[in-house]
Amino acid sequence: MTDSQGRRNFLKGAGAAAAVSTLPLSMVKLAFADPAQDFTFAYISDSHIQHISGNKFVRNWDRGLIRAVAETNLLSPKPDFVMFGGDLAQLATKEELDHGAEMLSKVNYKTYMVMGEHDYYLDLGEYWSKLFGDQYYSFDHKGVHFVVLNSILTFDEWTHERWPTPEQRMLEMAGLDNPNGSPFMVGEKQREWLRKDLEKVDKKTPLVVFSHSPIQKIYKGWNFWTDDAEEVQALLKPFDKATVVYGHVHQIQYNQIGNIAFHAVMATAWPWPYPQSYAQAEQHLPVLTVPMNRADPFFERDATGWQFIDVGTGRVALDYNLYNNENRRVAFNAAKGHPEDMTFQDPARRIPPQVHY
Ligand SMILES: [Fe+2]
Numbered sequence: 001m002t003d004s005q006g007r008r009n010f011l012k013g014a015g016a017a018a019a020v021s022t023l024p025l026s027m028v029k030l031a032f033a034d035p036a037q038d039f040t041f042a043y044i045s046d047s048h049i050q051h052i053s054g055n056k057f058v059r060n061w062d063r064g065l066i067r068a069v070a071e072t073n074l075l076s077p078k079p080d081f082v083m084f085g086g087d088l089a090q091l092a093t094k095e096e097l098d099h100g101a102e103m104l105s106k107v108n109y110k111t112y113m114v115m116g117e118h119d120y121y122l123d124l125g126e127y128w129s130k131l132f133g134d135q136y137y138s139f140d141h142k143g144v145h146f147v148v149l150n151s152i153l154t155f156d157e158w159t160h161e162r163w164p165t166p167e168q169r170m171l172e173m174a175g176l177d178n179p180n181g182s183p184f185m186v187g188e189k190q191r192e193w194l195r196k197d198l199e200k201v202d203k204k205t206p207l208v209v210f211s212h213s214p215i216q217k218i219y220k221g222w223n224f225w226t227d228d229a230e231e232v233q234a235l236l237k238p239f240d241k242a243t244v245v246y247g248h249v250h251q252i253q254y255n256q257i258g259n260i261a262f263h264a265v266m267a268t269a270w271p272w273p274y275p276q277s278y279a280q281a282e283q284h285l286p287v288l289t290v291p292m293n294r295a296d297p298f299f300e301r302d303a304t305g306w307q308f309i310d311v312g313t314g315r316v317a318l319d320y321n322l323y324n325n326e327n328r329r330v331a332f333n334a335a336k337g338h339p340e341d342m343t344f345q346d347p348a349r350r351i352p353p354q355v356h357y
């Protein structure tokens with residue numbers, strides 16, 4: 001089976017799942033010269049489970065996660081594992097994390113977790129770690145080295161001294177458009193761990209890094225930003241092929257910095273507007289990125305969908321399957337040396353949102 005045959009077969013299977021869904025679930029395929037090594041995994045992110053009171057939670061966010069989990073279990077071919085990209089909870093309470101974990105427990109596959117700022121800033125990740133384990137780690141799967149980072153840490157003073165209560169600290173960080181927030185960072189301790197972890201990996205091994213915030217600087221005002229991005233990028237630089245996949249921004253973004261390709265995934269909860277839609281925003285959306293068309297940024301299922309990722313050439317190609325909108329394909333153009341839109345959404349062909357649920 002050639003890569004392109006494999007891709008067609010895969011898309012057929014994925015299409016069947018997509019037909020019954022409107023959900024932001026990412027399907028990832030890692031294709032190799034030897035098809036026996038091919039494998040796929042699914043990616044769900046940013047569910048923002050929000051507690052109201054008693055046993056009441058915000059219904060839309062619950063539905064988003066429940067449906068993503070159901071679709072993951074229906075996928076064909078079966079994913080080898082599932083990634084959850086962070087922001088499981090809205091305000092990191094025990095109720096939210098328990099409720100989210102219960103929904104995620106319905107996934108039929110091994111699930112790897114990424115820490116989001118909404119999971120962290122109430123108790124600094126204590127309860128999350130009790131439920132899900134380490135906040136940063138690595139693993140190997142069928143010839144690929146995967147790294148999960150906790151990229152949403154910040155300065156000690158902000159974390160430990162500035163706020164009278166943990167609840168206030170959580171609220172300040174949860175309000176992304178908030179001057180009282182603080183820039184995210186991976187931090188020195190974790191960078192040292194990463195340096196040691198990567199030391200033993202052959203530089204020809206495909207490297208895939210998962211973080212919650214982008215390991216690049218896009219827009220500081222909304223914390224679409226990781227303050228020590230350059231230091232982390234320097235550690236990925238020796239690898240022939242490195243990809244960073246991140247959540248947090250709730251929108252399609254892609255970029256190429258040196259040998260590192262960057263791709264954002266979408267959220268199950270809601271889409272974020274692009275920074276440049278705010279006139280006052282000083283922002284650095286990667287120039288490569290052609291923003292998504294959004295018929296209605298306040299429609300919770302607009303600008304959501306799932307991704308098919310193929311790195312058969314060692315370079316990532318993503319098929320963004322957007323519901324209520326035109327699909328997109330972003331692939332590495334070898335001649336130009338960076339990802340580019342192969343098919344993008346023509347503004348004249350926007351499809352208005354159909355159904356609220
Ligand atoms: Fe989020």
Ligand SMILES: [Fe+2]
Binds near residue numbers: 087116117118212249
């Ligand atoms: Fe986030």
